[in-house]
Amino acid sequence: MSKHIANLNPRQREAVLHIDGPCLVLAGAGSGKTSVITRKIAYLIEECGMPARHIAAVTFTNKASREMKERVSGLVKGKQARGLTVSTFHNLGLNIIRREHKSLGFKPGFSIFDAEDARGLLKELMLKDGDLDTDHLDLVQNQISNWKNDLTVPERAASKAQSPGEAQIAEIYRRYNQALKAYNAVDFDDLILTPVRLFSEHPDVLEKWQRRIRYLLVDEYQDTNSSQYLLVKLLVGNRGGLTVVGDDDQSIYAWRGARPENLALLKKDFPSLEMIKLEQNYRSTSRILRVANHLIAHNPHEFEKALWSEMGLGEPIRVIRCANEDAEAERVAMEILSQRLKRQIKFKDFAILYRGNHQARLLEIKLQAHQIPYSISGGTSFFARAEIKDVMSYLRLIVNPDDDNAFLRIINTPRRQIGTSTLETLGHYANERHISMFAACQEIGLSEHMPAHSLERIQRFCQWLNHIGTLCRGEEPVAAVRQMVEDIDYEGWLHQNASSPKVAEKRLENIWYLLDSIKAILQKADGEDVTIEDAIAKLVLRDMLDRQAEEDDEDQVQLMTLHASKGLEYPHVFMVGMEEDLLPHRVSIEEDNIEEERRLTYVGITRAQKTLTMTWAGKRKQYGEIIESSYSRFLDELPEEDVAWEGNGQHNPEANRSQGSATLSSLLDMLGGKKKP
Numbered sequence: 001m002s003k004h005i006a007n008l009n010p011r012q013r014e015a016v017l018h019i020d021g022p023c024l025v026l027a028g029a030g031s032g033k034t035s036v037i038t039r040k041i042a043y044l045i046e047e048c049g050m051p052a053r054h055i056a057a058v059t060f061t062n063k064a065s066r067e068m069k070e071r072v073s074g075l076v077k078g079k080q081a082r083g084l085t086v087s088t089f090h091n092l093g094l095n096i097i098r099r100e101h102k103s104l105g106f107k108p109g110f111s112i113f114d115a116e117d118a119r120g121l122l123k124e125l126m127l128k129d130g131d132l133d134t135d136h137l138d139l140v141q142n143q144i145s146n147w148k149n150d151l152t153v154p155e156r157a158a159s160k161a162q163s164p165g166e167a168q169i170a171e172i173y174r175r176y177n178q179a180l181k182a183y184n185a186v187d188f189d190d191l192i193l194t195p196v197r198l199f200s201e202h203p204d205v206l207e208k209w210q211r212r213i214r215y216l217l218v219d220e221y222q223d224t225n226s227s228q229y230l231l232v233k234l235l236v237g238n239r240g241g242l243t244v245v246g247d248d249d250q251s252i253y254a255w256r257g258a259r260p261e262n263l264a265l266l267k268k269d270f271p272s273l274e275m276i277k278l279e280q281n282y283r284s285t286s287r288i289l290r291v292a293n294h295l296i297a298h299n300p301h302e303f304e305k306a307l308w309s310e311m312g313l314g315e316p317i318r319v320i321r322c323a324n325e326d327a328e329a330e331r332v333a334m335e336i337l338s339q340r341l342k343r344q345i346k347f348k349d350f351a352i353l354y355r356g357n358h359q360a361r362l363l364e365i366k367l368q369a370h371q372i373p374y375s376i377s378g379g380t381s382f383f384a385r386a387e388i389k390d391v392m393s394y395l396r397l398i399v400n401p402d403d404d405n406a407f408l409r410i411i412n413t414p415r416r417q418i419g420t421s422t423l424e425t426l427g428h429y430a431n432e433r434h435i436s437m438f439a440a441c442q443e444i445g446l447s448e449h450m451p452a453h454s455l456e457r458i459q460r461f462c463q464w465l466n467h468i469g470t471l472c473r474g475e476e477p478v479a480a481v482r483q484m485v486e487d488i489d490y491e492g493w494l495h496q497n498a499s500s501p502k503v504a505e506k507r508l509e510n511i512w513y514l515l516d517s518i519k520a521i522l523q524k525a526d527g528e529d530v531t532i533e534d535a536i537a538k539l540v541l542r543d544m545l546d547r548q549a550e551e552d553d554e555d556q557v558q559l560m561t562l563h564a565s566k567g568l569e570y571p572h573v574f575m576v577g578m579e580e581d582l583l584p585h586r587v588s589i590e591e592d593n594i595e596e597e598r599r600l601t602y603v604g605i606t607r608a609q610k611t612l613t614m615t616w617a618g619k620r621k622q623y624g625e626i627i628e629s630s631y632s633r634f635l636d637e638l639p640e641e642d643v644a645w646e647g648n649g650q651h652n653p654e655a656n657r658s659q660g661s662a663t664l665s666s667l668l669d670m671l672g673g674k675k676k677p
């Protein structure tokens, strides 16, 4: 028997061996779906002799794709795995666009607008419009994103509009797309939509890609949206080289257009689909599983799944009431310190999961105070930092001079004494001539429109940037970027603007780290030519950040949102903020969207291997006010015999003991807690 299937159970084995047609593995958390994908990749390469470059595996988050890469490289020896694609949907899309930019009419250095860039652009359009309130920015941005994910083009959005308000948004959508095109830019949703459009309109290009990707594997299939699904369908064609795995109970991206119905649609679109269910869980104790199963049973079900495990009964799930959010964070830090000693385990065996990124701040403060090493993944990460955005904007402008957004961000950062009126004049001039601001700077005609000293400053800037651009495309791009940072005295600028020299130093370090990342990407050429354009595009997608991969090996507590935790597992998991309005989230309560929040809770619970601890705070600051909170309704949906409530005012020797070096606040909290009704 192939070594890649030797220790799989019979159903998993079946899924790996089924290669003559499309295959769907539909199964609950921790049942080895991702394992099926990694084993199948190894099997295809080593047993079926399929060259790795013809195989592509797609996941949802960067962290998940890094994990998958690691798992595969543990199974397949170095050389054989060369050329294998393991990436997120967005990265796959980016790859296609990069290679096909000519057929798409993009200039090579196209920019990728992240959510913040897109928002800035929309705001500008709406302000120009004057009649649409920018308070509606979120709504407009979401609506446009939904349209894109549902493959609705602006014309169709306009013709389908049910109200004047909707028609107005459709009009903004049209102008937004037009502006993106003028900027030679794509947004995140376009990374999927553009290849779909390309493939639908150019059968020859599609055929080329079908020859390239002969086998496609998709993890977390329940979270694909319509455009992602179509991309899969197009790539696979009628050859059936497709394996998808998913769990409808873990669908947590409906708000981003994910369609769990895509699971059912598969059967329709691929009539020969082989459907395989897995029921044994290899991750969690029976108690953790029972709690998860019990909770999710409150949602209606299309596919019944019964998970069981042989990992032993395990400890009860602890639910700890804390006096307030401060005490909660302190308690978690204390628990980690004492559990680590008691169980003789490492910091990296712990994960703290929360609903929203803002919840991390207090946890960070407490972890730092107790010198507990930690790492935060996802959320407002490296690339959201101002200093990184600044330097990236310089680079974006170098590779794509049409990127007005980048131009405006850096034209006065650091200050170049180019005034608002100069910029306004420049903007008008560029608009009238349908050229970008950077191009306008270099036009002779501009001299009639502004004073000589302004013009000179602008032109000096352009000449300098062009010069750096030439260096970047030369032999030593990294040295060129370094010179750029030095030329603008960015260090001096950081020191002027940071609250302390230490902060400035830290920011400067981030810049050097960014440079190292660029260097790493350029070196990882793997036989292919990697240009500075490619490197910048990749960086925007945050995928090549090896720092996080390095950090994963370090002994650090892992902090992340519930959304980001999908697919991952940790021996000891804390879920904090188990309160009404947080989980379920207030917006979801208002929109009657409890089922998705329940699935999110299910995802959190099923990350835990050995112990699960949930905490909630009796009081919490919300919108500047301290509010009495009540615990999450989901806690009432857990089986009573598997849950131990703590902090309820009763004498509980077990809880006291595990407290170890509890602080005053958590002790007070234990005494003052409420009893579960």
Ligand code: ATP
Pocket (backbone or CB within 6 Å): 007, 008, 009, 012, 027, 028, 029, 030, 031, 032, 033, 034, 035, 036, 247, 250, 281, 282, 283, 566, 567, 568, 569, 606
């Ligand atoms: P999720 O739904 O959370 O993404 P999953 O179904 O993808 O979970 P995996 O992450 O593949 O599950 O597997 C969960 C754990 O079980 C992993 O640690 C994996 O190594 C282990 N595992 C999977 N299959 C087996 C098996 N046949 N024997 C032993 N361990 C297994």
Ligand code: MG
Pocket (backbone or CB within 6 Å): 033, 034, 035, 219, 567
């Ligand atoms: Mg998985």
